[in-house]
Amino acid sequence: AQKVTQAQTEISVVEKEDVTLDCVYETRDTTYYLFWYKQPPSGELVFLIRRNSFDEQNEISGRYSWNFQKSTSSFNFTITASQVVDSAVYFCALSEATGTASKLTFGTGTRLQVTL
């Protein structure tokens, strides 16, 4: 069975600090996909990134970066120079790539609070 663990329930930082959100996953599949979604206070879910299990390259998009390490089954998310607008709940999710429908297994989320 798949499992995603986000051990950090809530993180508070001051604006301009860097912050890393941890994600650890479990799967028996050799091919799988990992995702990060953002849920701002307005409630919608915003897709941030998808990574497949064959691509261990780190990804950088502006102030956001992701570190995927298969050896430790981790897919961590770093926000550099955080801003108040980054305040949200962030979800890590895992999808298997086999079967007729791949379903997302979500972690329980990390609430990030960025203050001035």
Add this chain to the structure above:
Amino acid sequence: NAGVTQTPKFRVLKTGQSMTLLCAQDMNHEYMYWYRQDPGMGLRLIHYSVGEGTTAKGEVPDGYNVSRLKKQNFLLGLESAAPSQTSVYFCASSPNLAGRYEQYFGPGTRLTVT
């Protein structure tokens, strides 16, 4: 292009009442999903559909039924609402295997059962 829409946005039900949540997508996606989000538990899959006329159970299907009569619509029904079904419900769609594509989510429906 509205993406994924959900109707209604909010609803209050009394225990035992029934209701249907409507999800519509205009992206011609094959796959559609219903999730519920509860505090501290992330999103959990209720039911999903891999195409018009097909449905399948997810992680927490009890107390819910679904139908996919048209490709663009996915309905979630509660036949006899219970307080345990108080939650935020999200619909999502994806072009094909969700593993290869991200899921696009609707804005959510906040349901309270008293």
